[in-house]
Amino acid sequence: MTTPLLTLRVRSLTWEAEGILGIELVPLQPNTLLPAFEAGAHIDLHLPDAGSGAHIRSYSLLNAPGERQRYCVAVNLDAASRGGSRWIHEQLRCGQTLAVGAPRNNFPLDEAAPLSIFFAGGIGVTPILGMIRRLEAIGRPWRLHHATRSAAHAPYVRELQALSEAAQAAGRDGALNLHFDAERGRVLDIAGLIATLPADSHVYCCGPLGMLGAFEAATATLPREQVHLEYFAAKEAAATGGGYHVELQRSARSLQVRPGETLLDRLLAEGVDVLFSCREGVCGTCEVKVLAGEPDHRDLVLSAAERAANTRMMVCCSGAKTPKLVLDL
Ligand code: FES
Numbered sequence: 471m472t473t474p475l476l477t478l479r480v481r482s483l484t485w486e487a488e489g490i491l492g493i494e495l496v497p498l499q500p501n502t503l504l505p506a507f508e509a510g511a512h513i514d515l516h517l518p519d520a521g522s523g524a525h526i527r528s529y530s531l532l533n534a535p536g537e538r539q540r541y542c543v544a545v546n547l548d549a550a551s552r553g554g555s556r557w558i559h560e561q562l563r564c565g566q567t568l569a570v571g572a573p574r575n576n577f578p579l580d581e582a583a584p585l586s587i588f589f590a591g592g593i594g595v596t597p598i599l600g601m602i603r604r605l606e607a608i609g610r611p612w613r614l615h616h617a618t619r620s621a622a623h624a625p626y627v628r629e630l631q632a633l634s635e636a637a638q639a640a641g642r643d644g645a646l647n648l649h650f651d652a653e654r655g656r657v658l659d660i661a662g663l664i665a666t667l668p669a670d671s672h673v674y675c676c677g678p679l680g681m682l683g684a685f686e687a688a689t690a691t692l693p694r695e696q697v698h699l700e701y702f703a704a705k706e707a708a709a710t711g712g713g714y715h716v717e718l719q720r721s722a723r724s725l726q727v728r729p730g731e732t733l734l735d736r737l738l739a740e741g742v743d744v745l746f747s748c749r750e751g752v753c754g755t756c757e758v759k760v761l762a763g764e765p766d767h768r769d770l771v772l773s774a775a776e777r778a779a780n781t782r783m784m785v786c787c788s789g790a791k792t793p794k795l796v797l798d799l
Contacts, residue, residue, distance in 0.1 A: 475516060475569040476504065478541065483564055486625035487618070489547040490593055491559055493529075495570060496540045503538040507531055507573035509604040510597045510700070513541055514571035514747050514755075517557055527554040528748045530597035530676075530700075531573060532626070535604045541570070544625060546593035571747065576754055576771055577700040579604060583672035585643060588614045589660055589685055591677020592623060597700060598676055599626055602633050602644075611643035617658040617681065620650050657681075661688040676700040694774065701752060701770040714790040718742065718799040719761055733785040742799060744785060751787035758783055759798035764791040 478495040486492045497504060507513075512530045529543035548555045562568075579586070579601045586605060588598045595616050605612045614634075618624040630646055637644020649658045661684065664673065673696060675685035682699055689697045716733065717724045727736045734756055737744045747755035751769035760783050767777040769784035776782060785797075 475571060477567050478504075478570045480562060480564050480566045480568065481540065483562065486544055488620075488622045490544050490623075490625045491547070492542065492544045492625075493558070493562070494540055494542050495568065498567070504541060505572045506538055507535055507541075508575050509535045509579040509601040510577035511535075511573040511575040511600075512577075512597070512753070513543065513573050514753065515543075515554075515558075516569035516571070517554060518568075526571075526747045526749075527558075528753050530577075530600065532596040532599045533603070534607065535600055536607070541573075544593060544596050574754065576752065577674075577676070577698065579674075580672050580695075580698070581605070581608060581610065583610070583670075583696075585668055585671045586610065586612045587663075587667060587671050587673050588612065588616075589658070589663075589673070589675040589677065589681070590614065590616045591658075591675075591681040592618050593625065594675075594677035594681070594700075595626060595630075596676075598674065599629065601674070602630070606633050606636055606644070609640065609642065612637070613643060613645040613647070615647045615649060615658055615660075615663060617649040617651060617677070620652045621648075624648060624650070657684075660684045664688040664692075670696070672696045672698065674698045714792075715794040716790075717794065717796045719796055720799055727789070732787065733789060737785060737799070744799065746786055749786045751784050754784065756784050756786045758785050761796040761798055763795035765789070765795065766791045 477498060479498055480493060481496045482494040484492040512528045514526050514528050516526050529545060531541055532544060533540060533542035545555050545558045547559045577597055590598045602612055602614065634644045634646040651657055673689055675682055682701060685699060713726055713728045715726055725736055725740050727733050734746055745755050747753045754771040760781055764780055765783040766789040767783060768787045771784055
């Protein structure tokens with residue numbers, strides 16, 4: 471089912487750090503309440519002209535969960551931008567309106583954890599900032615290790631310092647470790663930090679692929695329910711090999727996914743009505759029920775147990791391990 475898009479106005483744009491632009495989006499009518507969101511949620515911005523044919527980009531909400539008068543996100547100017555972040559940095563202006571999807575959450579916060587420890591790389595601090603605001607609101611302890619190239623590349627430092635001071639003034643753990651790679655001459659030692667954590671801590675990571683890989687390796691032996699991470703994009707799309715056959719059971723159709731194309735591309739080319747958003751395996755919009763066959767899961771939405779069950783798949787990036795898939799479409 472398609473959720474109607476919101477039309478929101480860009481109220482402010484702020485330069486938060488080197489290459490990072492903050493965007494505050496508000497309803498067109500004052501006193502209108504926006505859909506509520508939880509810590510870790512993201513919204514999709516539908517950009518009018520991203521210059522690449524792919525116009526939807528997902529960004530984490532960084533303002534306090536519970537705030538319903540505005541949505542705040544931050545956009546890093548990606549040197550390899552396919553149009554999205556470049557368009558936002560170069561074309562977006564205050565006062566413009568944007569179509570925005572309602573918040574969704576693939577990176578939820580466990581509010582009951584005895585201690586929440588966050589590892590953020592660069593712009594990856596944005597969902598974590600929302601999580602820390604929430605933990606402060608409910609009086610729960612946290613620690614943050616935030617790694618950036620330099621102080622100039624570190625966004626939201628003032629906000630994080632204020633949250634850390636508030637936690638410590640209340641007698642809670644709220645330790646803030648700002649790690650500038652250039653100053654220290656090395657990257658953050660995630661393995662060393664994880665090795666010394668209290669055993670029942672919940673650990674979270676959001677950042678670039680290298681950091682997430684180090685985090686995954688360092689947390690491999692921790693109980694899965696204590697480990698939380700968010701990728702910005704799937705590591706790699708499924709290889710299609712010589713292609714594979716797909717049956718759409720509800721519509722009694724079949725189709726052949728060709729080498730080099732994604733299942734989503736084939737479905738769209740055949741006129742099948744399937745929802746999608748990020749096209750990168752992170753948002754969960756393109757999820758489809760699997761009735762038979764084994765998908766080659768490449769998304770970052772499903773848990774290990776959900777992947778093993780093989781009852782759902784993200785058609786934008788995942789493929790098939792078996793010659794045929796049967797989908798509930
Ligand atoms: S479109 Fe976002 S996960 Fe497939």
